[in-house]
Amino acid sequence: MLEFRNINFSFAGRRGAVEVLRDISFSCKEDEIVAVVGPSGCGKSTLLSLAIGLRKPSSGEVLIDGRPAQGADRRLGMLFQQTTLLPWRSVVENVELGLEIRGEPKEKRRARALALMHQYGLGGFERKYPHALSGGMQKRAALAQTLAVEPTVLLLDEPFAALDAQTRVVIENDVVKICRAGRRSMILVTHDIAEAISMADRVVVLSRRPATVKKIYEIPLSRQAASVADVQSTPEFAHFFKEIWDALDISVTGMSPGTESDVSAAA
């Protein structure tokens, strides 16, 4: 279980401190998928970088299973938006990278990587270099790389944004299945409302900067449906989509400078 407790985060900008996150609290239990949506630039990804220790919160704490997260915590795994497959390593060498860093003996980590690759439909691509793989397969390999170290909490930072629509649904579906099978906690940061609704059990909506938790929606659809695609054809999907869209308060005419304070006042 991962918990954000009263997180505040600001950084020193050119014209004084920039407040990014304000009093953010929510948690992601074991065997739960939580999606975080918010307007672009609101600090969604910052939240994840706080969890993995790349940045420190100005105040508040991140707890994993009740204990404060240590930078680069072994219980955390993260899937990034950009590829993290090192181009000079073959796919299998990439998948075993996390185990290599932990000092696992070569045969053991190789066996584990090969088994994972087989499980994720990457059999036969072990000796290829990442550039020889399609976008969807690269994502699968990155997922195998992340899961090889068996993290209990999985963090996803808009990981599917660069995939084409069909591949995307397939991978989203795989990720949900893998996550549920391992009873992991998963936090998915996304700007895609449909993705959030169809994958998550709960959706946390953040406001514009400084981001506060605007609303949290319980979404029962993902756990009931057989696949991500099925969720999107239920009548409830449209209902949640409309609600979250309204909560995000995305002005179709574009942002005006006044809206920022309005949003924080409303929240």
Add this chain to the structure above:
Amino acid sequence: MTLTHRLLVILGRLAVLAVILVGAEIGVRSGALSELFFSSPSEVFKALLTQWSNGSFLQDVGITVLETLLGLVSGSLLGMAIGLLLPQLRLVSHVFEPFLMVLNGIPVIVIAPLFILWLGLGILSKIGISVYIVFFAMFIPVYTASLRLDTTFVDALRVMGASRSQIFWKVIVPSSLPSVYTGLKIGSGLALIGAVIGEFVASRSGLGHMILYASGTLDTPTLYLGIITLALFAAALSFAIDGLGPVLVHYRFSDEK
């Protein structure tokens, strides 16, 4: 490329070479080309025999080759090491950047006499000059690549719990290899230039010395001999460096895309 295409290319190249050689031979013998400015292949060959028999040719070639290779290897290693380490020490790199840029701007020909002064007339001063220019050829691409390194890779490894030295060896060093290859390509040409410039400024042997001496004594065939030998060596060196590409950046050369 089809087989006939390749065959035609080879035949064409041989034809061009033949035209140059035969043209020079006929031109000089007939007196159409002045013997002071040009030289026939047979005269150049005679010069080679003379230089060979008095034992100076192999020695001159050997010295220039040695200076070039030692300059290339040590300059590249130095450029690589500093290019990789400097970006890790942000403060130090900010302090040294302008100094390095100014040093890089000095034309090698004007700094050569200083190296002669410091390191003497022997091969050490030529290696020094070579190291000096090769260093920058390697340092600049490696340094810029390290600064522009994709931070996602570094972040991903940090999340996996990698230490600074693991990040250095598993990400920073391998990601610099394409730039090392670029540095070697540029550096190999410059290493030779450095060695020959050193020999031009002050020396007792080497191909540069041979050329300068031939020029001073109006020995045109030996002058051409020196130029041709240098050209062949430069070509062989660049060919060898090209062969290093698939070793250094094997993944870029893997044929599957």
